[in-house]
Amino acid sequence: MKVVLHIGAEKTGTTALQAFLADNRQQLPAEGYAYLQSAGLPYNRKLATYCFNEDRSDDHHEVLGIVDAGKRQAWAAKFREELDAEIRALPETVHTVIVSSEHFHSRLFHVEEIARLKALLSPYFESFSVVCYLRRQDQMATSLYSTALKCGHSFPSILPGVSAEDHYYNAEVLLDKWSEVFGEEAIHPRVFDRAELVEGDLLKDFLATAGIELRLDNKILPGRQNESLEPVAQQFLHAINPHVPMMLDGHFNPLREKLTRHLEANYSGKPQLPLKQDAMAFCGKFSESNQRVARKWFGRENLFSQDFSAYPEEGQVIEPGFEDGVEVASRVLNGVMQDQREQAEALRQALQAEPQAATRLIADYFNSVHPAVANYIRANLALTAVDNKAA
Numbered sequence: 182m183k184v185v186l187h188i189g190a191e192k193t194g195t196t197a198l199q200a201f202l203a204d205n206r207q208q209l210p211a212e213g214y215a216y217l218q219s220a221g222l223p224y225n226r227k228l229a230t231y232c233f234n235e236d237r238s239d240d241h242h243e244v245l246g247i248v249d250a251g252k253r254q255a256w257a258a259k260f261r262e263e264l265d266a267e268i269r270a271l272p273e274t275v276h277t278v279i280v281s282s283e284h285f286h287s288r289l290f291h292v293e294e295i296a297r298l299k300a301l302l303s304p305y306f307e308s309f310s311v312v313c314y315l316r317r318q319d320q321m322a323t324s325l326y327s328t329a330l331k332c333g334h335s336f337p338s339i340l341p342g343v344s345a346e347d348h349y350y351n352a353e354v355l356l357d358k359w360s361e362v363f364g365e366e367a368i369h370p371r372v373f374d375r376a377e378l379v380e381g382d383l384l385k386d387f388l389a390t391a392g393i394e395l396r397l398d399n400k401i402l403p404g405r406q407n408e409s410l411e412p413v414a415q416q417f418l419h420a421i422n423p424h425v426p427m428m429l430d431g432h433f434n435p436l437r438e439k440l441t442r443h444l445e446a447n448y449s450g451k452p453q454l455p456l457k458q459d460a461m462a463f464c465g466k467f468s469e470s471n472q473r474v475a476r477k478w479f480g481r482e483n484l485f486s487q488d489f490s491a492y493p494e495e496g497q498v499i500e501p502g503f504e505d506g507v508e509v510a511s512r513v514l515n516g517v518m519q520d521q522r523e524q525a526e527a528l529r530q531a532l533q534a535e536p537q538a539a540t541r542l543i544a545d546y547f548n549s550v551h552p553a554v555a556n557y558i559r560a561n562l563a564l565t566a567v568d569n570k571a572a
Contacts, residue, residue: 182271185277185392189314190373191286194383198281198403199224201402201403204403213275215278230245230284230288232294234291235253243428312371315352315474317464317485318463318466318467322340323452327415328407340463351467356368356370369391372485384403409450410449413501417506417510435552439516444509446516454492456494457490525546540558
């Protein structure tokens with residue numbers, strides 16, 4: 182079998198690709214492909230987490246409840262077993278496994294971590310194909326700032342103060358590390374720019390680059406993902422994020438998802454942008470390495486478009502006042518209250534029609550209030566189901 186590793190980079194439409202693969206996962210084997218569930222759906226993040234050096238950790242360890250070394254080792258052993266079982270159980274029709282995780286780009290800093298990924302997968306696959314999308318650094322930073330706000334961070338500025346060798350932004354550093362492990366012949370970099378994508382479409386470009394032949398007329402196609410927020414919503418998040426953390430009692434804070442969803446519903450639009458001169462200066466840090474990548478991998482002088490006209494020449498004066506904050510907060514709160522009303526009505530109907538099914542709805546409700554209670558309800562529901570079958 183062959184494996185296609187889509188490694189990002191971050192901020193290059195990875196969420197849309199992963200939504201497509203996850204939503205159509207059940208149909209893929211009939212056409213010769215598989216998207217692994219054991220790797221973590223939809224983002225395959227477990228694979229990246231498994232590859233970390235022992236002295237490194239991030240928020241995913243907290244989510245998985247494996248912060249201490251002993252639990253991490255036990256989790257890793259179980260993960261290997263689950264991955265092995267899934268791959269060995271794949272139908273004979275499957276000739277290619279697809280793996281997609283932008284965390285390969287953003288989280289695997291060291292060559293030995295990338296080598297750990299290859300060592301894990303090598304027993305199952307005869308060949309590797311690594312697909313990577315590259316985006317102009319100023320555009321990456323602007324998009325990352327918006328996403329970071331949604332994730333609970335409050336960065337001091339849109340453009341970070343990083344060096345020209347920064348792992349996240351330097352395309353040459355990224356490609357060199359992955360080439361060292363998988364060989365240059367396995368690396369297939371692409372530029373994330375509509376003008377360079379097949380038919381201007383990321384999904385079609387990815388399938389063509391990876392040599393994946395899939396029918397699209399019978400598939401669920403991804404909608405728009407990770408919408409940018411208007412400046413007033415960005416400023417609101419920047420102010421409120423220190424008070425509404427991403428993690429709460431070892432679980433994702435359910436309020437974060439609601440907050441983001443209702444802000445996107447009300448304030449999707451053009452985000453705050455840095456000045457043109459600042460964007461050009463930031464991108465200029467990587468001009469030499471970009472040129473080397475362009476020559477080596479694309480046979481041309483410029484890796485990215487040199488058009489910076491989307492940025493303002495003068496500063497955007499964005500100073501939301503108290504009334505703006507009240508309006509944003511009221512829209513979010515009204516949306517959350519509507520969610521609760523809809524959940525309560527669905528629960529009322531379920532209690533009348535099928536009490537057993539209502540238990541799952543109760544768990545879903547508590548997931549937005551107290552995830553630990555929701556997990557307890559689900560666990561006891563499963564035990565009850567087993568007891569009922571035994572009886």
